[in-house]
Amino acid sequence: MTNFLLAAAEEEVHEIVAGTGGFFGEYAWIMLVLPWIAVLGIIFFGKRMKYLGAEIAIAMLAFNTIWSTILFVLNITKGVVYEGAVVIAEIGSDLVFELGWVVDGLSIMMYFVVSFVGLVIFIYAVGYMEGDVRVTWFFAAFTIFAGSMLVLVGAPNLVQLIIGWEGVGLASYLLIGHYWEKKENSSAGMKAFYTNKVADVGLIIGAIMVGATLGTFRFSELSRAAVEHADDLALVAGMIGALLFFGAMGKSAQFPFHIWLPDAMAGPTPVSALMHAATMVTAGVYLMARTFPLYQNLAEDIRPWMVAIGAITLFAMGLLALVANDIKKVLAYSTVSQLGYMMTAVAAGGYTAGVFHLFTHAFFKALLFLGAGSVIHAVHSNNMSDMGGLRKVMPRTYWTFLIGSLALAGILPFAGFWSKDEILVTLGHEGYTAVMWIAIAGAFVTAFYMTRAVTLTFWGTYKGHGHPHESKPIMTVPLITLAVPAAIIGLLNIPGVEFGNTGNFTTWLGMREVVMGDHHASAPDWGMAAIGLGAAVLGILAGLALYARDRATQQERDEFEIPVLYPLLRRKYYMDDAALGLVWLIKAPFANAINWINDYIIDGMVNTVGFVTSGLAHLVYGGLDQRGIDLGFNAMAYGSGGSGERLRRLQTGQLQQYASVFVGAAVMFVIGFVLFR
């Protein structure tokens, strides 16, 4: 037994008693290394195996699930806090680059979620991807995806976190563009990649600033410095906090970086399930939770801004789910909205509330995506307008999807109710009353769009082609497996209800070397629960009223559009247009400048040559000569091309242009340096 310091929880300081997890904590690095061995195994032997390499990935995740379950139990019974690291190299005089593994309440929870949810999704994927192109390649990339996330959540320092972070980005890029024969799919992959790269700049600069300020990249040192109000850190804490949050916004698809996530639907459905549940998008929230003491103690000034961004995300993106016709897009916008809840909660000071919602959301969102995948597999379309009436032919999919929807909508006693309620209570307690009401309105919207999705997909009559039938057991068993936690896992954290002397989820999550306490009620706030539940029930009733009338009006109900709101939502608040416009705004001056040079200088010369030639032709032929004029006109036509065309032709292969750029750049350097010397 080792004693670890737990600094200020609310106002009082107390110590927590925790073990190292013994063998399972000290060798937890095996969980981080194993996926990479599995990747090599899949690449080299996958093609020769019966399930084309999937069995290696599944065996690896099964092993990790067992290992993390043991850690979970150890954490509940004794508490586990352990941190191990291997020094890889020294950077400069005082910094070191280490790889290692953290085993504490937060990371154990994440190990478990990634391994367990990943395992179920991988098994499902064997059925879903059957007969697909490049199955082995898919499972290799899928394993990299899960493995990078494990490296990320196990990271004891920012550098390793960034390595995992980029690994997740690489794998998502490969997987979103899995069907790369279609151009829009590979551009969706590129969009995800570029959006995330912009945000990554924030994370990387933030990490460098942490290293420069503290002389270490370790989270535990960062937390300790934050708790102790270290002067050097306090000076730049706001900036570091903002930069790290900027990075988290990209991965966790917070407004306005959310634009990549709905497009990421282009990948196979199991990829969406894993991406939305356990991997990738939760990374940002995880980073905020990992560095929670920094925000709680030093970077307080920026927290209202973070709450605001979370609140915008949770409400505005939820509305978008109302108008999507693609069932995966409905779920995608719903994920963005739920990530908004998590971010709002963590930013407002609800460490447990935010992470608990991440935990419950992982189960029911994975379930919903796999259910959607099962439906898509049956009807061969993503559009809800091609579905309907599937309740009877796909009973297992229907019932599990319904449980997932109820959990997401926040209906008692399903998982989502408890975690959402905790977020509402936290927001109220921390004084963000307005945001609390936005979150309640968001709960209404959530219930509304899920009712719409369930009604359009499973109720009414079938509108698609062919005869859909229930998926094979290899796909439905995972659905049932996930439906159980989606239904009951919220019970782990009922305020005031403790499991013997081990506390509840709040206590287990608090097993960290340094953690700032957050508010948690000792008894359920039944008033808040009633308001939240009421909003959800209202949402369901509204959805039923609009979308579930009798069969005669089905056509009408499918096409029903809420006035005013619809045009706005259909165009996604013009966000994509705005992003394009922004790119144009940045690009236009350069394009114009280059165009100007092109039109007036380069083309001027070309035109002159053209006209001189034309004039010469006049002289030589003594009359109007077609060739001379033609040359002149050709030259002018050349001059009036569009600016985009000119930019593309930067590497034109034309020597004169290269030479003019060369000399131009040299002159610009000289002018710049002489002027600003």
Added chain:
Amino acid sequence: MGYDIDYLALAPEITLAVTAMVVLSLDLVLTRKNKYWTAIAAVLGVGFAAFPLITLAVSDVGARSMFDGSYVVDDFALVLKGLFVAAGYLVLLMSVQYIESDRYYQGEYYFLVLMSILGSVVMASARDLIILFIGLELVSGPLFLLAGWRKGDSRSNEASLKYFLLGVLSAAIMLYGMSLLYGATGEVTFDGIREASAGLVGEPLFIVAVLFVVIGFAFKVSAVPFHFWAPDTYEGAPTPITAYLSVSSKAAGFVGLLIITYRALPEASAVWGPALWIMAVLSMTVANLTALRQQNIVRLLAYSSIAQAGFMLVPFAVAGVSNDPDALEAAFAATITYLIIYAFMNLGAFAVVIAGARRTRTGDIDGWAGFGRYSPGLGFLAAVFFFSLAGIPPLAGWYAKFVMFSSALGGGSVWTGLLAAIAAVNAVIAFYYYARVVKTIWMDEAPEMIEVDDQPVIGSLRLALVLSAAVVFVAGFFPDLINFFSQTTKLLAAG
């Protein structure tokens, strides 16, 4: 003092020059069938040039200075001469089969390559403007011809002409800068320029001089925005010459840049520091983004080598911005380390492309699909060299990136921090296109009509592959070996 010639110090240069003459004479007397002896003579001659380097390295005499300090053989010169000789040796090995199958002008080819190697070896010792310029032109002159060696191919002619015209333009700019430098300081030796330049830093004329010289070398290392020639020339030139251009010629440019900036113009760091900062950022970003879209493997390597040059410029920018002498030395050593490691991994990558292209018969990356399945050995080496270029441990490339980052992080200012961040983002982007090649080679299905193993890789190319792979592995596991060489060169920066 005086003009006594230290023949031992000049032995590597003399060996190379004699070899070049022997090759040229052999070419005259040999019948067409026996021309391969010119290749053997060239390879042996470059090999012999390594011996005096070793004896010089172990001798007790420190720096050997000749011609009033204009030509110095010190540790810095020896390490870089070693690099040039080794890289030249590998390029010759890579050339044998390639040139022989084209069946023309073998003798001249090897003569010109040897002259170019000689030029780079001279540059490493140059300690005044004139010798530096002569060395540089001796490197470039033969390459103008060699780039157009595939005379039947119009792209090769285009490559040669572009390289020549832009090369002349850059030489003119650099020479103009050098003459201004001489005008401003009244000195041609670097030590003289350093002493005379102390009071000149704010002078516009001096700034112009410094910038023009730096820009001349920026052309050589193909830094953006002076890089336009590189992709077209690399694609059109014979592949071994492309390898030479991207490694030895680039290294020669960096050697010139290192001597000029650290030795001759440390006082003007406020000028070249920010200028190279801008070029480093542009080179990394522009080249990496463009490389993402390339379909031809040689063009991809061309943009990759521009991006790598950007990474190598990072320590320069750090040195220019930082005033800390420790940071300055670290930056100097970082560039040398990067240069050495880059040379071997890039040569290896080109060797794989040369060997592989005989089987895939295409330069399109898509044409390499499934290459690893029907040619596992080369496929494995391709993975090794491309992952090393991407900087993945335990291959040598990681250490190169690592010293570059630690020099940037050790700079201790906002600008160096920002530079480190930009470099980090670029390192990630670069990883994607390197990984894409490896993915195509190992993951994609091979086209149907490939005949397996119809083209064996001949011994000399095999040797080149094995040697560069060995360096990439050994340096990756024992980076201190490379570190030892780069640390000994630090003395030059200290002045």
